[in-house]
Amino acid sequence: MPSIAGGGRLFAAHRGGIWWLRRRQHQPFSSLAGGGGRGGAPHLPVLIVGAGPVGLVLSFLLTKFGIKCAVIEKNVEFTRHPRAHFINNRTMEIFRKLDGLAGDIERSQPPVDLWRKFVYCTSLSGSVLGSVDHMKQEDFDKVISPISVAHFSQYKLVDLLLKKLEGIGFQTCFPGKIGNATQDLGMESKILMGHECMFLQQTDEGILVGTSVNNGGRMVERKLHCGLLVGTDGARSTVRELAGISMEGERDLQKLVSVHFLSRDLGRYLSTQRPGMLFFVFNPDAIGVLVAHDLEHGEFVLQIPFYPPQQMFEEFSAKVCEQIIVKLVGWEPADIQVLDIKPWAMHAEVAEKYIGCNNRVVLAGDAAHRFPPAGGFGMNTGVQDAHNLAWKLGLMLNGVAPPSIMQTYESERRPVAIFNTELSVENFKAAMSIPATLGLDPTLANSVHQVINKSLGSIVPRNVQKGVLEGLFSIGRAQLSDYILNEKNPLGSLRLARLRSILDEGKSLQLQFPAEDLGFCYEEGALVAEDCGEKPQKGAKLRHSKRASREYIPSSNTGARLPHMLIRALPASSEGVFSTLDLVSGDKLEFVLIIAPLKESYEIARATLKVADEFKLSAKVCVMWPQGSASAEVEESKSELAPWTNYVDVEEVPMVSGSSWWEMCRISRKNVILVRPDEHIAWRMESDMMRDADSEVRRVFSQILCLN
Numbered sequence: 001m002p003s004i005a006g007g008g009r010l011f012a013a014h015r016g017g018i019w020w021l022r023r024r025q026h027q028p029f030s031s032l033a034g035g036g037g038r039g040g041a042p043h044l045p046v047l048i049v050g051a052g053p054v055g056l057v058l059s060f061l062l063t064k065f066g067i068k069c070a071v072i073e074k075n076v077e078f079t080r081h082p083r084a085h086f087i088n089n090r091t092m093e094i095f096r097k098l099d100g101l102a103g104d105i106e107r108s109q110p111p112v113d114l115w116r117k118f119v120y121c122t123s124l125s126g127s128v129l130g131s132v133d134h135m136k137q138e139d140f141d142k143v144i145s146p147i148s149v150a151h152f153s154q155y156k157l158v159d160l161l162l163k164k165l166e167g168i169g170f171q172t173c174f175p176g177k178i179g180n181a182t183q184d185l186g187m188e189s190k191i192l193m194g195h196e197c198m199f200l201q202q203t204d205e206g207i208l209v210g211t212s213v214n215n216g217g218r219m220v221e222r223k224l225h226c227g228l229l230v231g232t233d234g235a236r237s238t239v240r241e242l243a244g245i246s247m248e249g250e251r252d253l254q255k256l257v258s259v260h261f262l263s264r265d266l267g268r269y270l271s272t273q274r275p276g277m278l279f280f281v282f283n284p285d286a287i288g289v290l291v292a293h294d295l296e297h298g299e300f301v302l303q304i305p306f307y308p309p310q311q312m313f314e315e316f317s318a319k320v321c322e323q324i325i326v327k328l329v330g331w332e333p334a335d336i337q338v339l340d341i342k343p344w345a346m347h348a349e350v351a352e353k354y355i356g357c358n359n360r361v362v363l364a365g366d367a368a369h370r371f372p373p374a375g376g377f378g379m380n381t382g383v384q385d386a387h388n389l390a391w392k393l394g395l396m397l398n399g400v401a402p403p404s405i406m407q408t409y410e411s412e413r414r415p416v417a418i419f420n421t422e423l424s425v426e427n428f429k430a431a432m433s434i435p436a437t438l439g440l441d442p443t444l445a446n447s448v449h450q451v452i453n454k455s456l457g458s459i460v461p462r463n464v465q466k467g468v469l470e471g472l473f474s475i476g477r478a479q480l481s482d483y484i485l486n487e488k489n490p491l492g493s494l495r496l497a498r499l500r501s502i503l504d505e506g507k508s509l510q511l512q513f514p515a516e517d518l519g520f521c522y523e524e525g526a527l528v529a530e531d532c533g534e535k536p537q538k539g540a541k542l543r544h545s546k547r548a549s550r551e552y553i554p555s556s557n558t559g560a561r562l563p564h565m566l567i568r569a570l571p572a573s574s575e576g577v578f579s580t581l582d583l584v585s586g587d588k589l590e591f592v593l594i595i596a597p598l599k600e601s602y603e604i605a606r607a608t609l610k611v612a613d614e615f616k617l618s619a620k621v622c623v624m625w626p627q628g629s630a631s632a633e634v635e636e637s638k639s640e641l642a643p644w645t646n647y648v649d650v651e652e653v654p655m656v657s658g659s660s661w662w663e664m665c666r667i668s669r670k671n672v673i674l675v676r677p678d679e680h681i682a683w684r685m686e687s688d689m690m691r692d693a694d695s696e697v698r699r700v701f702s703q704i705l706c707l708n
Contacts, residue, residue, distance in 0.1 A: 042187045044068050045397050047209060047226035049197050050233030051078070053154060054365030054382035056161040056191075058230060060098055061390035063168050063189065064587055067397050070187040072224070074196035074233070076175055076214050078162075081260050081340050082153035082293045082301055086277075086376030088517045089145040090561065091383045093679070096147055097586025099164050105150050105157070114295045115151040115277040118509065120434060120499070122283045122480065123330030124266070124290070128274065129282075129438075129496065130503045134511035143655055144514060144552050145564050146579035151277060153293045154379065165191070175215045187224065195222065200229065200242045200361070207360050228393070230362045232382070235347070237367035243356040245363065249349035249421060253372060253428065254442075257313060259302040259321045260340040265333035267298030277511075280431075282438055284477045286327040298335075302328070305442075306343075307449045310466040313343040346372050348425045350417045354410040359403045364389055369417035374427035374509055377420040380517070385413050391677035392526065394589045400616050401705040405526060408706065412525035412559075423516060431509035437498045439479030448472055514552035522559035526676065526704050528683040530558050556665035562679050565661055566653040570625060570634045577653050580661075581679055583622050589677045590618040596662065596669035597623050597633070600687035602640035604672050607693035609644045615701050621647035624661050624669075627654065674700065 046062060048055045051073035062069045087095070087105065095102035116135040121128045139148050162172060168189075175194035192213075198221075199210040206227040213220045231239025240247075270276070270292060279290040291301040302325060306313070318338040326332045347370040354363050365382030389409050395401040432442045449469065456465050479485070485492045502508050523529070554563035562584070566577045583592050593608045595601035605621040612619035621644070623637045634649045641647050652661050662669040667684070674683040683700045690696050702708050 041208060041223040041225040043206070043225040043227075044070055044187050045227045046070075046230060046393060047072065047187075047207075047224060047228075048230045048232055049209075049239050050231065050237075050365070050367070051158075051191050051193070052232060052234060052365065052382075053084075053157055053161065053379055054386050055230075055232035056158065056165060057094075057098070057383050058232060058364065058386035058390055059170070059191075060161065060165055060168065061386065062393060063165075063170070065390060065394035065589055067394055068188045070189065070224075071191045072195035072197065072209075072211060073191060073193050074238075076194040078155065078158055080155050081258070081342060082155060082291070082299065084154040084373075084376065084379035085151055085291065085293055086380075086511065087150040087152060087157075088376065088380045088512070089147070089149055089514065090517045091380045092147045092150055093145060093581060094383060094387050096581075098161075099167060101160060101164055102147055102150075104160050105152050106147075108156065108160070109150050109152045110294050110296055112148075112151075114271060114275045115292065117276040118278045118280070118511070119274055119276040120280045120282075120503070121274075122482075122485070123281060123328060124270065124274075124279060125330035126283070130500055131274075131276065132503050132506075132508060134277075139512075141655070144518060144554070146566075146581060149512060151293075153299070162191075175213055197233070197238045197242070200239075200357075202357055202360060207357065227397070228360055228362065230364060230389070231367040232365045232386070233367055235366040235370045237363065239361065240351060240363055240367050243361045243363075245356055246352050247347075247349040247370070248352050249347065249370075250425070251345070251347050251349065253346040253348060253425075255306055255308060255343065255345050257304045257306050257316045257321075258340075258342045258344055259304065259316075259325070259338060260342075261300055261302065261321070261325065262298050262337045262339060263300065263325075263333045263335050264298035265335050266300070266329060267292075267295045269333075271295045278509075280434060281328045282435060282440065282477075282480050283327070284474075284481050286324050287435070287440070287477065288324065288328050290328065305445075307445075307469060309462060310449075310452065310469045316341055346428075348372060348421050350414065350421055354414055355406055359406045362389065362406065362409070368413075369421060371421055371424040372428040373424075374431055375420075375424050375511070375513060377424045381417060381420050384416075385409075387678050388413055391589055394677075395617075395705065398589075398616075402707065404706040408525035412522040415523065416520055419520070420516070423513065427509055430507060433502055434499060434508055437502060438485065438495055440476055445473065445476065518552045518561055519555065520561075521555065521557055522680060525559070526682065526706065527558050527680070528700050528703050530684065554664050554666075556667050556671070556673055556681060556684055558681050558684055560681050562673075562675050562681060563665055565664060566655065567624070567650040567661075568653050570629065570649040570651050571631045583620075583648070583650075584675055584677060584679050585620075588618055590620055591677065591682070592620050592622055592675040594622045594624055594673040594675065595687070596671075597625060597636060597640075598670065598687060599640075600670070600690070601672050602637075604685075604687055604690060604693045604697065605641060605647070606644065607697045608674070609641075609646065611694065611697045611701055614698075615705065617701065619646065623647060623649045625649060625651045626660060627652045676704070 045067055046069040048059055048069060048071045051071050055071050059069050059071050092102050117131050117133050119131045170189045172191045194214040195211040197209060198212050201208040206225060207229045209224045211222045213222050231237050233239055277292055281288055289303045293299045321338050321341060322336050325336055349370045351363055351368045354368050364385040366378060371377045392405050392409055396405055435442060452465055452469055487493045562580055565580050567580055568577050569575055593605055595605050609619055629651050637647060637649050670686045670688055671684055672687055673681055676682045682704050
């Protein structure tokens with residue numbers, strides 16, 4: 001969809017007409033929680049464009065928080081192409097609170113022993129050059145998180161999300177089942193399939209969205225109206241384009257063909273002989289990366305690099321792809337079934353901004369950032385975008401926070417995306433170090449491709465160019481022959497030794513980044529920054545060596561995710577132990593203040609509950625008692641917090657003997673910690689440093705809610 005940005009307006013061509021977005025003053029968002037739409041178009045506070053994991057997670061969270069929303073999706077059915085498959089710790093923590101989604105994933109995913117390794121080989125049945133096991137004992141012991149990472153195809157995740165949404169009243173509507181009259185269309189809690197966003201027009205009350213609906217092959221125009229539009233419509237986002245938001249970074253790092261296929265024969269073989277998640281195959285006949293989405297059911301995706309215009313996507317027919325698969329396997333499985341073939345380009349880009357059109361248009365997920373797949377940051381970062389955005393939208397649309405709180409979504413999430421972009425590029429380069437070590441430098445291949453494009457592109461027929469390119473690549477792949485790549489050949493022995501060194505030292509492609517997945521910290525946004533020496537300078541996080549081996553270190557710094565520790569409710573109940581993360585509700589917008597049972601801290605707790613009530617916020621106090629505290633001691637909270645009853649007493653159940661909650665957080669028990677609805681720390685302070693608790697807490701909430 002062409003769009004032209006300029007002069008303070010955005011113009012979008014639509015069937016010969018011109019529609020425009022003009023920047024205007026608007027009503028407070030809280031006034032848009034109900035009421036009619038513009039020109040008879042049905043109205044909702046929030047309309048989400050794109051029914052991938054990010055859009056569906058956001059719609060679930062908003063619905064839980066009492067915000068009416070709907071989702072439109074341009075495709076008439078959900079794709080079965082597996083796409084993303086790795087779910088990191090932080091995303092699984094979020095999924096724990098989506099009505100048990102994380103547990104469903106754990107029960108449905110393949111056994112971990114079938115996907116914990118990356119395997120490097122000459123063919124799937126040939127020599128193994130090396131392997132890397134990406135799971136550690138602490139992953140199984142759940143030391144740093146209450147849940148482990150997962151390997152689960154994106155389309156299966158979407159299926160589970162749809163079931164969860166059905167459980168809270170959502171309905172998926174396909175084009176043939178939707179009436180033609182816009183007025184008859186009740187949008188709330190619906191996923192409208194076959195609705196492609198064609199234009200946006202800003203109104204006094206929000207955004208008028210023009211859609212084209214594929215209704216049984218006949219295109220029908222339909223207008224929808226919303227107070228706020230969220231673009232979760234993927235890497236080629238129409239919302240981003242229509243809002244005139246550009247991307248910044250590197251484009252076209254590599255072009256690939258993605259081949260989705262089934263083979264139970266191959267799945268059974270790999271399950272018993274060499275199980276793994278990723279297989280990097282290098283031989284004189286073919287090179288490719290095989291993603292084993294499900295060995296038990298024989299579901300795979302093969303990634304093949306290709307170089308247009310000499311190599312055209314159309315040349316990768318099902319038959320050609322089967323031939324490449326056989327070359328990489330080393331024998332011919334009898335049941336190869338190619339399901340889908342897609343081209344894609346690898347980018348490393350972040351949107352110049354996440355918010356547009358007077359806070360009316362918001363980007364999340366791949367619409368806001370496009371990463372190389374190395375490390376699986378794409379979908380995970382997108383789900384965490386939705387988690388950050390949902391509670392802020394909830395407070396804004398309920399009239400508790402002003403529209404300016406939306407800017408904190410950008411100030412918090414965009415730096416994370418920039419950092420993850422750099423990290424994924426570093427990880428991608430690490431992956432490329434393996435073929436380079438074997439004599440196949442990908443940068444050299446790209447250089448050869450560019451030389452052919454520049455020197456032969458305009459004067460030599462494409463078929464001749466293709467022959468030259470593939471001939472040179474064939475010569476390059478000869479470096480992988482058994483004659484060269486063996487221990488008896490001095491050159492081959494040296495290369496194999498270097499490869500083993502790269503794998504052993506953790507310098508190859510990595511899967512888990514706990515320091516980054518769990519340890520990222522918001523430096524500015526909906527929080528109260530600390531005035532202390534240990535707070536890193538802005539940008540320092542982006543300057544450290546991305547590939548350095550860094551373990552996750554629990555932190556209670558403002559902006560950090562609340563550290564995980566097992567705790568038990570007091571007095572003892574049948575609940576058993578649970579995580580500190582479970583102190584934060586997944587069903588309502590609630591702040592949590594964690595304190596030790598100290599007189600000064602109780603005073604701050606009373607002030608917090610009082611001020612939260614004034615601000616129309618839900619808040620709860622958690623009193624953290626040392627392990628082994630007696631019930632009589634715990635009675636102190638009742639008298640100290642009266643007349644307030646929204647508190648809970650818990651005792652520590654540390655994994656490491658003698659390590660208290662406050663020691664793990666690296667602070668004294670005089671501190672109080674205020675946690676936001678997204679489980680990030682909004683404020684921290686020593687209780688004996690506060691003179692006027694009411695005034696200080698009022699200042700804190702005003703700053704978090706952007707009321708200043």
